[in-house]
Amino acid sequence: MTRTGQTETHHQPGAIIPATAAPLRSLTAVMAVMCYLAVLAVGSMILIDRAVSHWARGLSSEATVQLREISGRDMEADLALVVALLQTTPGLVRVDALPREAGAKLLEPWIGNQGLDK
Numbered sequence: 880m881t882r883t884g885q886t887e888t889h890h891q892p893g894a895i896i897p898a899t900a901a902p903l904r905s906l907t908a909v910m911a912v913m914c915y916l917a918v919l920a921v922g923s924m925i926l927i928d929r930a931v932s933h934w935a936r937g938l939s940s941e942a943t944v945q946l947r948e949i950s951g952r953d954m955e956a957d958l959a960l961v962v963a964l965l966q967t968t969p970g971l972v973r974v975d976a977l978p979r980e981a982g983a984k985l986l987e988p989w990i991g992n993q994g995l996d997k
Contacts, residue, residue, distance in 0.1 A: 946961055948954055958976060965974045983992065 944961060944965065946954070946958055962974055962976050965971055
């Protein structure tokens with residue numbers, strides 16, 4: 880008894896979602912699907928991060944220098960000058976001069992082989 884003469888009752892908290900409110904099976908199924916999709920999203924982000932890191936690593940380890948043809952200039956002499964300059968550049972491990980035929984072969988899938996015979 881309390882001071883006012885009334886008996887004290889203890890209040891028991893009920894369930895957050897009452898069993899009579901909605902079928903719990905459908906809520907459980909929706910939560911399971913959402914958890915599955917969240918795991919797929921996290922896994923996809925990890926795969927994308929690894930692919931981007933691999934791609935960036937490849938980009939940072941190679942460089943391409945394009946020697947444009949200018950009328951009246953000797954392309955072979957310019958190419959030899961550029962290769963010599965790149966070979967003396969600190970930090971470069973290897974310099975490869977790509978012949979015109981190899982460059983045309985690389986471009987062929989995108990633009991064809993017409994007009995590359997200059």
